[in-house]
Amino acid sequence: MSGYLAVLVVVLIFIVIFQIAKASEYVSILKGEKKSRQQSNRVNGFLMISFLVLGLIGVYYCNELLRGKMGSGAASEQGEGIDSMIMWTLIITGIVFVITQILLFWFAFKYQEKEGQKAFYFPHNNKLELIWTVIPAIALTVLVAIGLRHWFRITSEAPKDAMIVEITGKQFNWLIRYPGKDGQLGRKFFKNINEATNPVGQDWDDELNKDDYMATEMHLVVNKPVKLIIGSRDVIHDVGLSHFRMKMDAVPGIPTTLWFTPKYTTAEMKVREDNPDFVYEISCDQMCGAGHYSMKANIVVETQAEYDAWAAKQKTQFDLAHESATPAAAATPAADSTQKAVAVNVVKH
Ligand SMILES: [Cu+2]
Secondary structure (H helix, E strand, O other), rough: OHHHHHHHHHHHHHHHHHHHHHHHHHHHHHHHHHHHHHHHHHHHHHHHHHHHHHHHHHHHHHHHOOOOOOOOOOOOOHHHHHHHHHHHHHHHHHHHHHHHHHHHHHHHOOOOOOOOOOOOOOOHHHHHHHHHHHHHHHHHHHHHHHHHHHHHHHOOOOOOOEEEEEEEEEEOOOEEEOOOOOOOOOOHHHOOOOOOOEOOOOOOOOOOOOOOOOOEEEEEEOOOOOEEEEEEEEOOOOEEHHHHEEEEEEEEEOOOOEOEEEEEOOHHHHOOOOOOOOOHHHHHHHOOOOOOOOEEEEEEEEEEHHHHHHHHOOEEEHHHHHHOOOOHHHHHOOHHHHHHHHHHHHOOO
């Protein structure tokens, strides 16, 4: 019923607009075409100036409204560089925005049709063309170069002392795996995946897998670089780490990496953000299905001692899989030779 009503209202509005347009057409015939065109030019010129003034007030007002609401700044060393890059991009594009918008609307007002004013024929000017091609080209090249420097930094080889954490997206949560004492993640193969006992498909024949453990929360050590090895079990997800100013796609079949150094522990961030409930969050930044909105996980950044105490309490996935499974289910993978052969080819990190 309300649907029909909405259609009726739209139709009526169109009829009203049509009638007004028709009426003003008759008025202009009565007044004379030229006079009415000049009048409408004046109105449009005035509207352009009001739009400019209101628009710039709006831009200023939005900035004031959001001032101080962007959090306490980046929580990683690399993120600080990204924040300053965004600031410089905003300054440069902001100046250009304000100048070009003022010129656009001011010219529309100033050079409106007037009695005795003739349009100046100005088809081409090489000098001007050169200026407005070369200057933006240089500015954009500099901005892109700075962006690439940051990109290469976070995607390059991580420092030797970096801790390694694997994070795998699936509809609709994150699977986090730690390499354990040996510092190396064991091999995995998608056919080994068992939702209850082996969520990432670890190959139990690989000795490196024996000490790997999984966690629902990511624990990181403050001021220690961390290299994330990112993957997906189904569709494309994206590891979004807004507090650290990082994000990276999680692509099925193609591991991606990213490294950064957290600067503040969760406890320190609670003070910095003035929020006793603060938690570092991993969000999925790629629309991945109906449960996308709920695809979140937490990160705890802590001191080395706190981290060591937590890590010592973790049970390896190997032990969990073998104690929880019934003998039949526990008979782990690679029973047939083809599967084993493929498993060997899986990239080892
Ligand atoms: Cu997702």
